[in-house]
Amino acid sequence: MSDVLDSLRRHPDVEAPNLYAVDATDRLVLDEAAEALAGATDGTVVVIGDRYGALTLGAVARHGVTGVRTHQDRLTGERALHANAARLGLGGFTSHGLTRELVAGARLVLLQLPRALDALDEIAALVAEHADPSVVVVAGGRVKHMTTAMNDVLGRHLAVVEARLARQKSRVLVASAPRPAGERPAGERPARRWPERAEHDGLVVCAHGGAFAGTGVDIGTRALLAHLDGVATTAGTAVDLGCGTGVLAVALARLRPGLVVTATDESAAAVASARATVDANGVADRVTVTRADGAGDLPDASVDVVVLNPPFHVGAAVAPAAAHALFAEAARVLRPGGELWAVWNSHLHYRPTLEQVVGPTRQVGRDPKFTVTVSTRR
Structure with a gap:
């Protein structure tokens, strides 16, 4: 058998x-x-x-x-x-x-x-x-x-x-x-309560145990945050692809009060964390968090802006294919003239791929570790 x-x-x-x-x-x-x-x-x-x-x-x-x-x-x-x-x-x-x-x-x-x-x-x-x-x-x-x-x-x-x-x-x-509630070995820290919270420059980050970067703000996200004030003030809809704990989605919503944001991630821990982050920062009326592969069921050519800090690894493996798939999803949901704001490890040289998959791409920030680009949908 x-x-x-x-x-x-x-x-x-x-x-x-x-x-x-x-x-x-x-x-x-x-x-x-x-x-x-x-x-x-x-x-x-x-x-x-x-x-x-x-x-x-x-x-x-x-x-x-x-x-x-x-x-x-x-x-x-x-x-x-x-x-x-x-x-x-x-x-x-x-x-x-x-x-x-x-x-x-x-x-x-x-x-x-x-x-x-x-x-x-x-x-x-x-x-x-x-x-x-x-x-x-x-x-x-x-x-x-x-x-x-x-x-x-x-x-x-x-x-x-x-x-x-x-x-x-x-x-x-x-x-x-x-162990009964409250009982811990001598000297051990007390039981954690999830999600945990931390504040970074006025933005509260919430994280469950399985969320990447926890309650911190990873350095790639920080690199992209430094340039988000360049997002068009006329933009009405945005997507945070692979949102993690929701930092970029919340930052966008706070930066552009007229913006409606959809945050997506396939990780259940990330989605639970992002929802908590959205609630903690008082933007739940304009930010929706969804567990989805890529952009999920969002219609083609339906949004003005996509922000993306793509994964460098899936599990233990270096996985550029994961980033490429997200670039394609960004291209799918962006309307003509819409913009993909992305940050990526500089040594990966994603710019030619972005040019091919999304459209004309300009560099707005770079250091030895990270590059920030804006790609305009053809």
Whole structure:
């Protein structure tokens, strides 16, 4: 009998012979949790961080688990899970945000360890507060990306943390015994409350654990912020593509009181953070935050301005294709004569691509690290 894991695809994410929908960590987590999965009752299993559906569909197909609740930060991964399930005729799961409802009463949590310790902290705190007291967390990762700090973060919220033997360059941490609210080891900082907040020159930035740059303002965004006063005063609509915590969207709305802004990101953590940032700065009447791939369902040729600080990496990989896709989305939604304001790592030399995909491009700022350009839609 074939294993469901052998049939999974990455689609709609990039597919190539050297890119896989399932890795050794997925298989190790499922193997370590096999006994618990075999005896799991309906609605007691939660999956967090599943990349393309291996953990969720593995639990369903291998063990007949029902009522699985799953959370994936990337919209692409969520769509891949649902596409794989539909193609294979599998159900038995529902997708959720990173909220109390995701983990309430859970007795088993399967987790792909996030790289960011703050992201792990938020997940572990949520599990400790709302899962069943008997909950067991089986958390896996690639050994090269794991640190003992992950054990420490889990240990803030769950009293027992055990590292299992590595296999195929992957390892599992098993955590249990949630600490009661307010109880922390001596000398530990208190439980965090998410999102966190920080103020930068009068702009409040809110961030959940998985948001890039946290409550800071990354240096690329700072480089673009320094030039946003050049955005046309006549502009009526704008899009912040890949909005992160919403700094650019909020700055635009404050700079141009007549502007209506749509902020999009495929990361659930980014969208939750941006919504909190928008609310904290009092611009929710003019800024809408949407979880979307690119510009989502915004109509072609419908906006005056796009601002963009594209990702340099996707996961651990340098990914210029991600920036190129966002340039194409900007070109799609900009009306003729509309402008794309972009910042990018200077060594990537994106200007020829911008000229080709969007239109005539001028440089408005540059230093050894970042270049700021404005491209006008043909």
